[in-house]
Amino acid sequence: MRRTVADMTNSQPTKVRTALVIGGGVAGPVAALALRKAGIDVQVFEAHRPGTGSKGGPLTLAANGVNALRLVGADADVAAEGTPTPRMVIHSGTGKVLGTVETDPALPAAFTVPRGRMAEVLQARAEAEGVPVVHGKRFEGAVDTGRSVIAQFDDHSTAEADVLIGCDGIRSAVRRLIDPAAPEPRYTGLVGLGGFIERRSTDGPAVPDTGGAFHMVFGRRAFFGYVGDGNRTGWFANLPVKRLDRDDLHATTFEQWTHRLRAAFADDAGPMLAILDHVTPDGFIPASPLEDLPHVPAWSRGRIALVGDAAHATSPSSGQGASLAAESAIELARCLRDLPVPEAFTAYEHRRRARVERVIAEAARTNQSKAAGPVAARFRDALMPFFMSRFATPERTAWQHGYTIDW
Numbered sequence: 540m541r542r543t544v545a546d547m548t549n550s551q552p553t554k555v556r557t558a559l560v561i562g563g564g565v566a567g568p569v570a571a572l573a574l575r576k577a578g579i580d581v582q583v584f585e586a587h588r589p590g591t592g593s594k595g596g597p598l599t600l601a602a603n604g605v606n607a608l609r610l611v612g613a614d615a616d617v618a619a620e621g622t623p624t625p626r627m628v629i630h631s632g633t634g635k636v637l638g639t640v641e642t643d644p645a646l647p648a649a650f651t652v653p654r655g656r657m658a659e660v661l662q663a664r665a666e667a668e669g670v671p672v673v674h675g676k677r678f679e680g681a682v683d684t685g686r687s688v689i690a691q692f693d694d695h696s697t698a699e700a701d702v703l704i705g706c707d708g709i710r711s712a713v714r715r716l717i718d719p720a721a722p723e724p725r726y727t728g729l730v731g732l733g734g735f736i737e738r739r740s741t742d743g744p745a746v747p748d749t750g751g752a753f754h755m756v757f758g759r760r761a762f763f764g765y766v767g768d769g770n771r772t773g774w775f776a777n778l779p780v781k782r783l784d785r786d787d788l789h790a791t792t793f794e795q796w797t798h799r800l801r802a803a804f805a806d807d808a809g810p811m812l813a814i815l816d817h818v819t820p821d822g823f824i825p826a827s828p829l830e831d832l833p834h835v836p837a838w839s840r841g842r843i844a845l846v847g848d849a850a851h852a853t854s855p856s857s858g859q860g861a862s863l864a865a866e867s868a869i870e871l872a873r874c875l876r877d878l879p880v881p882e883a884f885t886a887y888e889h890r891r892r893a894r895v896e897r898v899i900a901e902a903a904r905t906n907q908s909k910a911a912g913p914v915a916a917r918f919r920d921a922l923m924p925f926f927m928s929r930f931a932t933p934e935r936t937a938w939q940h941g942y943t944i945d946w
């Protein structure tokens with residue numbers, strides 16, 4: 540028999556019947572699919588019109604994320620857009636292999652997809668399941684009447700439901716509504732840029748097929764990742780930038796970025812310069828600051844709650860942001876299936892907070908290694924093989940990758 544959250548807390552559920560989901564990235568469509576699975580009528584509101592959001596660089600969905608998508612029937616659609624990447628190989632700037640991380644063969648293989656494409660596919664899946672996804676509606680505010688929530692959008696339209704779920708990402712407007720004093724995203728000291736290179740008929744691929752491996756290089760001055768299937772190469776770079784000037788970041792041209800990247804990786808072993816030779820402006824995602832949110836004190840208020848980056852953004856170094864967003868979306872739907880508001884929101888936070896904050900903290904430590912100076916980098920390269928062989932094993936990473944939701 541299905542064990543519900545209410546059974547575990549001896550509470551009688553008072554059914555939430557309708558929900559508004561703000562944001563159509565990862566958390567939004569997954570929350571919509573899971574809420575529907577829980578018998579709740581749901582609508583998604585996304586600020587961008589179709590095709591106007593960022594295409595995004597490579598995003599790797601870890602085994603726990605694949606398992607979460609499987610619960611809502613979206614794993615196959617997303618996997619069809621990507622390249623299986625069950626292995627991560629870590630290199631030093633001198634070309635030495637520092638370690639290899641394999642997905643536990645008992646778990647679904649991780650795969651890598653264009654970040655923006657993942658959101659489009661998840662939205663399409665939600666629509667195929669009968670969820671209305673309304674584009675071009677930017678959430679601006681909401682009134683919690685105590686019995687329902689009325690959302691207001693930038694086109695002066697409104698929508699009403701029993702609850703409102705903020706899946707509107709790291710700069711969440713819903714988070715500010717719940718708590719005007721909520722923390723702002725924290726800059727990690729790194730900027731990220733990258734993209735995809737399609738093989739043209741006239742030349743070879745930017746890198747040969749990497750055979751399911753995502754290679755990561757701790758270069759002397761910056762960090763680089765690449766994966767290729769022989770036709771398409773996904774790549775990203777993380778550059779340490781101590782004093783961030785956002786205007787300067789936006790004003791930097793494609794040519795200036797590629798010049799900077801070539802200089803950053805000029806002395807490192809690996810195919811970085813060869814890959815950069817193939818980069819064109821259309822497949823290039825310009826630099827943005829990498830940020831996280833280590834602790835958002837309030838995840839909900841009244842009939843409004845947060846899911847995904849809005850509540851718990853990890854920096855990309857964890858490779859877990861999308862997976863955690865999907866997990867949290869499903870867990871929230873499960874709690875709303877079984878418990879009345881606000882108990883559902885309390886149970887949801889109780890089940891999620893420690894896990895997501897642990898991942899965010901680990902990623903913050905990885906960021907320090909990526910921005911290491913020359914002395915620290917020598918220690919890192921010397922010690923990493925030992926730590927990787929001890930701590931990057933399927934057993935040691937099972938808490939992250941082996942996590943499943945007991946729907």
Ligand SMILES: Cc1cc2nc3c(=O)[nH]c(=O)nc-3n(C[C@H](O)[C@H](O)[C@H](O)COP(=O)(O)OP(=O)(O)OC[C@H]3O[C@@H](n4cnc5c(N)ncnc54)[C@H](O)[C@@H]3O)c2cc1C
Nearest residue numbers: 562564565566586598599678707708847848855859860861
């Ligand atoms: C460079 C980079 C690389 C990454 N690599 C990985 C990786 O390899 N693996 C991984 O798991 N994660 C990765 N991540 C993290 C991952 O992208 C996020 O954790 C994930 O997208 C979070 O999903 P979300 O739905 O919470 O937020 P988002 O995906 O940001 O979606 C939020 C959505 O809300 C919409 N929105 C915002 N404001 C409003 C509003 N007011 N009204 C209506 N809609 C609104 C936005 O347009 C957007 O569509 C990476 C992130 C970055 C920046």
